[in-house]
Amino acid sequence: MSGRKAQAARNDELILQAARAVFTADPGAPIAAVAEKAGVGISALYRRYPSKEALLQKLCGDGLELYIEVTERALADDGEPWEAFAGYLRGIVDADTNSLTIKLAGTFQPTEELGRLAVRAGSLATEIHHRAVQAGVLRPDVTPADIALLFEQIASIKLGDEERTTQLRHRYLTLVMDSLRVPPAHRELPGPPPEDGELSARWWQPS
Known part of the structure; x- marks a missing residue:
């Protein structure tokens, strides 16, 4: 250029x-x-x-495209079924596209292109979910909508700096994954748990 x-x-x-x-x-x-x-x-x-509307549309469009990219990459993984699904979960958490959903849903008018991207993203999420269920590695009573809301719950975790937030999100993602897997897994959780000081610090503004 x-x-x-x-x-x-x-x-x-x-x-x-x-x-x-x-x-x-x-x-x-x-x-x-x-x-x-x-x-x-x-x-x-x-x-x-x-306009602000155009900027919000761009942000959400980029988020949907990233979601699609992560999910397509996981679907292309023909290795062990659980690891492919787990890679999808970790990839979406790292992409942090759900922070946009939590904060921006309903604040602007979606375009037709955003609608098409959303349909594509939903179709892929359903496909990778069904593949994991059919492989017998994901509990069948969990739906794609359950997974979507779990992503939003994890995206709501914000504590300390960006590195600490990422560490905690993966800690709780691992805890969630162990409850989703068939048979259930019990692995050591990554990263230390939050300390009382970290939690209480959210209520105090620096002077």
């Missing part, structure tokens, strides 16, 4: 990263807060995204 195009691509990435951080913290935040966090002028942001 030329220098100008490369700069535009960098600005776009900064804008999207900032938008995700701003709107998952406060869906009602103004678009100017995104420009400020991204360190770009508001005019540069509006050239790329003419």
